[in-house]
Amino acid sequence: MIEAVLFWLGSALLVIGGVFDFIASIGLLRFPNFYVRLHAATIGTIYGAVLPLLGVSLIALGLPELNGRFIIAGGALATAIILLIIAPVGSHILAYAAHKSKSIEWNPVYDALEEDEK
Amino acid sequence: MFEYLEYLTIIAAPFYLGAIILYTLRAIKGPSIPDIVLAIDCIAYDLAVFLALIALYYRSPIMITPSLLLSLWAYLLDVFVSKYLALRRVEA
Numbered sequence: 664m665i666e667a668v669l670f671w672l673g674s675a676l677l678v679i680g681g682v683f684d685f686i687a688s689i690g691l692l693r694f695p696n697f698y699v700r701l702h703a704a705t706i707g708t709i710y711g712a713v714l715p716l717l718g719v720s721l722i723a724l725g726l727p728e729l730n731g732r733f734i735i736a737g738g739a740l741a742t743a744i745i746l747l748i749i750a751p752v753g754s755h756i757l758a759y760a761a762h763k764s765k766s767i768e769w770n771p772v773y774d775a776l777e778e779d780e781k
Numbered sequence: 782m783f784e785y786l787e788y789l790t791i792i793a794a795p796f797y798l799g800a801i802i803l804y805t806l807r808a809i810k811g812p813s814i815p816d817i818v819l820a821i822d823c824i825a826y827d828l829a830v831f832l833a834l835i836a837l838y839y840r841s842p843i844m845i846t847p848s849l850l851l852s853l854w855a856y857l858l859d860v861f862v863s864k865y866l867a868l869r870r871v872e873a
């Protein structure tokens with residue numbers, strides 16, 4: 664009983680994560696400049712990678728006849744936790760470096776970081 | 782429940798593969814270096830999920846290890862590219 668609940672919960676997380684990932688990729692392709700694309704990319708990493716990895720972990724726990732299921736569940740859970748930490752840090756440092764190197768062409772209404780650096 | 786697992790893979794895999802194709806288009810088009818790095822990050826995280834799905838589909842626990850390494854590799858790429866961009870060692 665509990666295995667079926669874990670399996671279907673994980674399946675729902677996996678499919679929802681796939682939909683989120685596809686939407687984020689469309690956003691990354693269509694949005695106008697880098698800082699707006701960063702929004703789509705972080706949606707693609709948190710909802711499109713961390714959520715499905717948790718789903719894979721639950722699916723592996725819900726299949727008792729799977730050989731070595733605890734290895735798959737633990738590996739997927741560890742990857743999800745590590746991604747939850749490093750994906751926001753990576754996008755923050757990338758945004759900081761992009762602003763610092765002035766490599767992005769954009770027309771902001773007001774740029775407070777630019778004002779501070781003057 | 783293994784028969785449902787095959788249907789689940791058939792349903793879920795096209796989303797991830799299509800997302801990888803669109804990310805690749807952005808990585809090719811990308812007007813600046815941070816765009817390319819961001820797209821490659823997304824491809825790496827997406828491939829990590831896809832490897833986990835493959836590990837379930839082929840029932841081999843050894844396939845889960847590269848997904849951890851791929852996510853750490855993408856973070857390493859972020860850190861190094863940001864370092865050289867912020868120090869203005871490269872012209873972006």
